[in-house]
Amino acid sequence: MNTQDTGTLPRKALLGSGALRAFIGGRWVIAFLLLETAYFCFRTEGFANLNSAQILLFYGVQVFLLAVAELFVIVTGGIDLSVGYVLGFASIVSIKLIVFLGNAGLPAPLALLLGGAITLVIGLVPGLINGWLVAYLGVPPFIATFSMLGVCHGVSELLINGIYAMGLPQLAADIGNGHFFYLAPGGIVSFFTRPEVERGVQVLEVIPIIVVVTAIVVGVFAFVLRRSRFGRHIYAIGGNSDAAVRAGIPVKRRLLGVYALSSFLASLAGVVYAFMYVSGKADAGASILLDAIAAVMIGGASMFGGTGTVGRTMVGALIIAVLELGLRMSGTPTFNKYILVGAILIFAVVMERYMPESRK
Template identity: 40%
Template sequence: MAKMVQQLALPAARVKSRPLEIISRFWSWLFLLLLLLFFSLTGPGFFSFLNLQSIVNDMALALLMSLGQTFVIIAAGIDLSTGFTMGFAAVIEAVVLNALVGRLPLGLALALPLSILIALGVGTLPGLVNGILIGRLRVPPFIATLGMYGIARGLGFIFSGGGQPVSVQIPGVGDIGNGYLLYYHPAVGFSWLHTPVLPPGARPRDLVSILPFPLIVAIVAFLLCHWLLSRTRFGRHTYALGGAPEAARRAGIPVARQTLKLYMLSAFLASVAGVLYVLRFTNGDANAGDPLLLDSIAAVVIGGASLFGGEGTMVGTLIGTLIIYVIQNGLVIIGIDPYWQFVAIGAVIILAVLMDQAKARVLSR
């Protein structure tokens, strides 16, 4: 009789916990919608096309770093070196580009791709070292990447000549980094890749720029990473490594090699962000990625990834990044002191951890 009562009670408990499970799983989506609604009602011009495009363009670099961080965190690791890896890659890009154009000299059409390849190759080296230390030598990820944090920071300062930003005064570089895929003006219609020539009497302020190049790169990277994580063996091995590393090893998954690939991918994406930084701001700054490090980790956590590994998605990371940058932009628009951004984002991180714990308790029932 008691067994029968328990069996009847189980479905009722599951039905009762179902709303809690849904809320704990999708709270970040709901929270983002509430933020958009709140700032749209309180911030003049927040919900305009130009402002929303500005938000997603500003988050492009952080999103690239967050994508790499997602792979690492799902595998129960962490990469504290990505901020200065980005800065190191930016410095290398600026130094090499200046040398190729100013000293050899090469045209921008040849020098730019060559400098990008060199910057990406050099910027991936910190990830290679991290992967060897963590995967082969079993150094804890926190310690290994913290050490690389200092190494990449020092190298960035050394190659920049003392920590000062390396200016890139080459015509056309800023146009690439601040260009758009599409332009529209009522007087001339659409124009691809370049600003249209306006007829006499046309107002320049009516020109609408659509899809900035850094955002396009971030979107392509997001789609590739989403496919890689959700549709490939590489993604399955990543989840297995974070969920049960010993079981993954016994199942024949090359744990050391997988770890190496993960940290190299994280460094590579941070290096892509460093290259885009140079193209957008026309300088290579060793400190460029330092403010983005904690944002990238926060975005992954807010997006639903567990710091214990085995759980997380690229879509969740995208939502987490959007939440951070909507908060930053919205607080500025409604006139709140910018320092409150840190308080707000810190509170959201704590909320994310609480939601993760609530989800764990609901699923364990």
């Protein structure tokens, strides 16, 4: 590591002008992702193909969504520890609702749609409470959202009594694991449904539906953060909350909105989880929290707020996703993943300190 020197002079001599450092600071994350991907492509058999890419994106959707949620909160200078358990909570609530609606006689598509939609509305509640505690009562985000983590955990367990939430209609699994089109030998192309083929015949599945849904959602929120007044305001809040207040920005309302948005995205991730795995459990997202926060930090955001973009957060999330799949496919136990993510996380923050980008 070339960051050993904290004095300004030797570092300058080592790395040339500030512009060079800013150049590296802005780009090493992408370079890292490319190198990492290239490494696994050469080292790991079967990694360099379309299917791996799809698998990587497919199993990454929860991390992508939670990372975006976390990014919004981190840009304001806060943190949301509850997203993982909000995800679990939403996975359970959606299944309970859909099963209930199905039993009430609704056809499966309608039950899925309605159940999912109601879950997303309910999913706003934890975030609104978080936001209220943080913005209006002045509770530190760490405490407020950890409390919410506990509450979501408790309520989830009460809902399912210690077992999994289950009983979704087959349609849910079809959507959750569905692809846009399927190619079977002999030039058969089938949209949305898997073609009937003999056992053992390979069907090429192309573009998982939920990956597309996730990409759209991520795109929308990237737009919100970058181009909307709401986004500009939350950068301002993270940059200088006093200045934001004095500039007439409704800081408390914006914070309420940010935590609600975070919780909404976590709920969406939970509904997607339910469709993917056709089950729901309280700790479905417990282990993703580290990945989500790490993705944001690796993407160059600051813990103190004011910086970070959706694009770079996604690069951070991809670094983790490639690592996970790469290690798994090369037969290395995934334990190594935790070590590497931890190390990359610290490395990224050190890089951000010594090679800050000049622009946000």
